[in-house]
Structures are given as C-alpha cells and as structure tokens.
Amino acid sequence: MSGGVEWALHCCVVLTSVTEPVPAARLAQLHAVSPSYLAKQLQALSRAGLVRSVQGNAGGYVLTRSPELITVLDVVEAVDGPGPAFSCTEIRQRGPMAAPPQSCTVPCAISRAMAGAEATWRDALRSVSVADLARDVESDYGSGTLAGISAWLGTGGR
Amino acid sequence: MSGGVEWALHCCVVLTSVTEPVPAARLAQLHAVSPSYLAKQLQALSRAGLVRSVQGNAGGYVLTRSPELITVLDVVEAVDGPGPAFSCTEIRQRGPMAAPPQSCTVPCAISRAMAGAEATWRDALRSVSVADLARDVESDYGSGTLAGISAWLGTGGR
DNA sequence: GACAACTCGGACATCTGTTGTCCGAAACAG
DNA sequence: CTGTTTCGGACAACAGATGTCCGAGTTGTC
Ligand code: SF4
Ligand code: SF4
Numbered sequence: 001m002s003g004g005v006e007w008a009l010h011c012c013v014v015l016t017s018v019t020e021p022v023p024a025a026r027l028a029q030l031h032a033v034s035p036s037y038l039a040k041q042l043q044a045l046s047r048a049g050l051v052r053s054v055q056g057n058a059g060g061y062v063l064t065r066s067p068e069l070i071t072v073l074d075v076v077e078a079v080d081g082p083g084p085a086f087s088c089t090e091i092r093q094r095g096p097m098a099a100p101p102q103s104c105t106v107p108c109a110i111s112r113a114m115a116g117a118e119a120t121w122r123d124a125l126r127s128v129s130v131a132d133l134a135r136d137v138e139s140d141y142g143s144g145t146l147a148g149i150s151a152w153l154g155t156g157g158r
Numbered sequence: 159m160s161g162g163v164e165w166a167l168h169c170c171v172v173l174t175s176v177t178e179p180v181p182a183a184r185l186a187q188l189h190a191v192s193p194s195y196l197a198k199q200l201q202a203l204s205r206a207g208l209v210r211s212v213q214g215n216a217g218g219y220v221l222t223r224s225p226e227l228i229t230v231l232d233v234v235e236a237v238d239g240p241g242p243a244f245s246c247t248e249i250r251q252r253g254p255m256a257a258p259p260q261s262c263t264v265p266c267a268i269s270r271a272m273a274g275a276e277a278t279w280r281d282a283l284r285s286v287s288v289a290d291l292a293r294d295v296e297s298d299y300g301s302g303t304l305a306g307i308s309a310w311l312g313t314g315g316r
Numbered sequence: 317g318a319c320a321a322c323t324c325g326g327a328c329a330t331c332t333g334t335t336g337t338c339c340g341a342a343a344c345a346g
Numbered sequence: 347c348t349g350t351t352t353c354g355g356a357c358a359a360c361a362g363a364t365g366t367c368c369g370a371g372t373t374g375t376c
Contacts, residue, residue, distance in 0.1 A: 002334070006247055009268050023352065032252040036337050043354065056344030057351045072271055085243075089164055095190040097307055099299060109294035110167050113230055117282035124275035136267035141257060149255055160363070181323065194366050201325065214373030217323045319376080328367070335360070343352080 002080045004041045007033060009075055009133070011042065014153070015051070016067040016134045017146040021060030022153055030153070041079055048078035067131035073122055075130075086114040160238045162199045165191060167233055167291070169200065172311070173209070174225040174292045175304040179218030180311055188311070199237055206236035225289035231280055233288075244272040 011027050024042050028035035042061055045051045050070060051061045063070065088111045092099045107115065138146055169185050182200050186193035200219055203209045208228060209219045221228065246269045250257045265273065296304055 003245065003247065004335085005244070006249065006268065010249065013268075021352095025352090030253050030255060031249040033249065034336060037335065039353075040336085040355095046353085053353060054344085055342060055352050055354095057346085057349090059344070059352045061353095086163070087161070089161065091164065091168065091189045091191065095188050097188060097310055103299055106298075109291045109298065110164065110171075112294075113283070113286045113291065117279050120282045121275050121279040124278045125271070128271045133267045133271065136270075140264075140267065141261055152255055162364085179323095183323090192365060195364065197324075198326095198365085204324085211324060212373090213323050213325095213371060215320095215322050215375085217373070219324090317376105319374105321372105321374085323370105323372075325370080326367105327369095329365085331362105331364070333360105333362085336358085338355105338357070340356095341352105341354080343350105345350085346348090 004037065005076055005079050007031070007038055008041045008045060008079045009072065009130075011038070011061075012045075012050070012063070012067075012070065012075055012130045013133050013137060014146075014149055015061065015063050016130060017150040018153055019062075020154065021054045021058065021062050023060040026060075026153055030149070044079050045075070048074070050074055050078055067134060068129050070130045071126045072128045072130070072133070073125035076125060084115070084118055086111075086118065162195065163234055163237050165189070165196055166199045166203060166237045167230065167288075169196070169219075170203075170208070170221070170225075170228065170233055170288045171291050171295060172304075172307055173219065173221050174288060175308040176311060177220075178312065179212040179216065179220050181218040184218070184311055188307070202237050203233070206232065208232055208236055225292060226287050228288045229284045230286045230288070230291070231283035234283060242273070242276055244269075244276065246272075 010031060014027065014030070015022065024039045025035045027042075028038045042051065042053075046053045046061070050064060052064045053059070053061055088107065090104070092108060093101060093104060134146065168189060172185065172188070173180065182197045183193045185200075186196045200209065200211075204211050204219070208222060210222045211217070211219055246265065248262070250266060251259065251262060292304065
C-alpha cells in the first residue's frame with residue numbers, strides 16, 4: 001500500500017475547513033513532508049476529480065464537492081490505483097494438469113474468496129466520508145483545532 | 159500484494175488430497191512456475207507452521223493439521239507478512255501545528271478507519287478455510303479433479 | 317555401517333514499483 | 347503587459363518483490 005495515502009487523507013481533512021485555494025507547498029510545510037512528493041499525490045487527486053486546481057498567483061487546491069460526498073475509498077483509489085491488490089495469474093490454465101479453457105468461464109474459488117474480502121474492505125472504506133473524519137478530529141482534539149489550522153493556512157504563518 | 163500468495167494457496171489446496179510428502183519441484187512443474195521461487199513461498203509456510211517439511215529421499219511437504227483448521231488468512235499472513243498494509247507515520251506530531259503528544263494516546267480517526275477496514279478484510283479471509291476451497295474446486299471442475307491430481311503427483315507423471 | 321541421492325533452507329543477483337526530486341508551461345494579479 | 351506564483355508531468359534514487367543459486371541435513375539403500 002502506498003504510504004502517500006496518509007498524506008492525501010490529511011490534506012483532504014484540512015481542506016474541509018477552508019474556502020480559499022491552498023498551495024501544495026503550504027500543506028507540505030504544515031506537516032513537514034517533502035513538498036514535491038505531496039504535489040504528486042495532489043496531482044493524482046486532481047486527475048481523479050476530487051480536488052480542483054487553481055493556477056497562478058493566490059492559487060492552490062480546493063475540494064470540488066461537499067466533504068460528505070467524498071469517501072475514503074475515493075482517495076485511496078485515486079492515490080493507490082483503482083486496480084485490485086490481488087491479481088489472478090490464471091495458473092490453472094498452465095502445466096500438465098491444466099484445466100480446459102471451457103471450464104474457466106468464471107473466476108475460481110481462490111479468486112472469488114479474495115475478491116469478496118476486498119469487496120468488504122472497499123465497502124468499509126466507502127461508508128466513511130471525509131466529513132466524518134473531520135468531525136472525529138474535532139471531537140478528539142477540541143473544537144478549535146480545525147479553525148486554528150485554517151487561520152494558520154490563511155495568514156502567512158511561516 | 160505479493161503475487162506468490164496465489165501459488166501458495168494453490169499448493170495448499172492440492173496438498174489437501176495427498177497423504178504422502180510432495181516435493182516442491184513436483185508442485186512447481188504441476189502449474190509450470192519457477193521451482194526456486196515456489197520453494198521460497200513454501201519455506202515461508204513452513205516457518206509459519208502451516209506445513210511440515212520432510213527432508214531426505216521421498217521427502218517433501220505435508221499439511222500439519224486438518225484443512226478445515228487452515229484459513230486463507232493464515233496463508234496470506236505467512237507469505238505476505240503479518241503487518242498491516244497501511245502503516246501510520248504519525249505525521250500529526252510533526253510540523254508547526256503539531257498535536258501535543260499527550261493528545262496522541264489513541265490512534266487518530268484516519269488510522270481507525272483504515273484499521274477497521276482491514277479488520278473486516280481479515281475477518282472475511284478468516285471465515286474461509288482451505289477445505290472450503292477444495293470443496294468449491296471439486297464442485298466446479300468435477301469430483302474427480304482432485305483425485306486425478308493426487309494420482310499424477312504420486313506416480314512419476316512426467 | 318557407509319554411500320549416494322534427494323530434499324529443504326537460507327544466502328545471492330535482478331527487476332519492477334514506490335519514493336523523492338526537478339524544471340518548464342500555464343494562469344492569475346497587479 | 348509583466349512578474350510572480352502555481353500546477354503538471356518528466357527525470358533519478360531507493361526498496362521490496364521476483365527470480366536464482368548452492369550448501370547443510372536427512373533418508374533410503376546396499
Ligand atoms: S485457481 Fe483462481 S487464483 Fe489460481 S489461477 Fe485459477 S483463477 Fe487464478
Ligand atoms: S492523523 Fe492518523 S494517519 Fe495521520 S499521522 Fe495521525 S495517527 Fe497517523
């Protein structure tokens with residue numbers, strides 16, 4: 001799993017509390033990570049249509065829709081790739097005891113089990129929205145946390 | 159995800175139908191894969207205690223317990239590593255707006271969501287045993303499939 | 317009991333994917 | 347119109363996974 005998912009999720013949570021575009025460099029120095037690499041993750045989010053990029057002076061990134069409508073699964077798929085983690089090689093069709101091709105119309109038992117497990121994983125991630133995460137953060141660290149971060153982002157807090 | 163998990167699962171399913179030890183090389187030529195690499199996966203299974211290795215002439219691998227008691231999760235953890243796929247970097251404690259350490263006694267919302275999703279994934283894999291896979295294979299390709307493979311393994315089917 | 321053959325086990329290269337970095341193109345503000 | 351700021355994709359460095367190899371140990375046989 002790509003470790004950059006954590007950064008992207010943090011950025012999305014932070015972006016819920018701002019209305020002005022925020023540059024990638026500011027977000028990077030907010031949690032002390034490599035600015036260039038975070039930019040790459042944000043580009044992935046932009047390609048997926050989760051955030052809108054505004055170029056030029058006073059530009060940056062903004063969410064395209066309400067945080068309630070952005071699920072964690074969307075972010076994970078955008079950064080880590082939409083393909084399933086377990087890819088079948090179809091080794092049942094190889095070797096001396098290979099299964100005849102006409103018997104391979106449906107995925108085999110192993111592939112089905114893996115696909116089912118990943119489906120539950122996706123459902124669990126889909127049931128959590130970025131707004132839920134923001135709410136939990138507020139309840140964990142106090143109600144002023146998000147507003148404080150927003151203010152720090154707005155002002156030239158260097 | 160390590161692609162070798164597929165090979166290991168196939169080997170476990172095949173091993174359900176034999177009572178004599180089977181060498182790694184035979185399993186490798188059964189589904190036409192690299193013998194040395196499959197040996198590595200089997201070593202991982204042996205280290206995890208899922209299969210027992212018998213050395214010397216007429217040696218090989220055998221299951222240590224009933225297939226009903228071996229879950230898919232066991233195989234996955236043995237081959238792919240037991241650690242969670244998503245590892246938290248604790249970036250909330252870095253940067254100018256870092257959360258104070260006394261507030262970080264519990265995992266944050268993001269980490270909790272990911273951990274919950276992985277827990278469901280593990281439960282789904284834990285609920286499927288190798289015996290279930292073998293049963294499904296029999297029902298998919300006919301009742302004689304497993305016996306045929308067992309015979310091919312026993313005889314010097316080259 | 318000695319021998320020989322066969323097996324596993326871990327140590328050694330290689331290769332793709334992730335991590336990290338950089339500079340040019342485009343756009344907004346003034 | 348110009349300067350500055352920003353994004354976007356193209357370019358290296360590293361790591362883990364993939365693939366391979368030979369030695370230690372065991373078993374069966376003579
Ligand atoms: S048995 Fe399942 S996992 Fe294995 S090759 Fe066939 S479809 Fe793929
Ligand atoms: S917010 Fe969660 S995922 Fe991010 S650093 Fe803190 S514990 Fe880790």
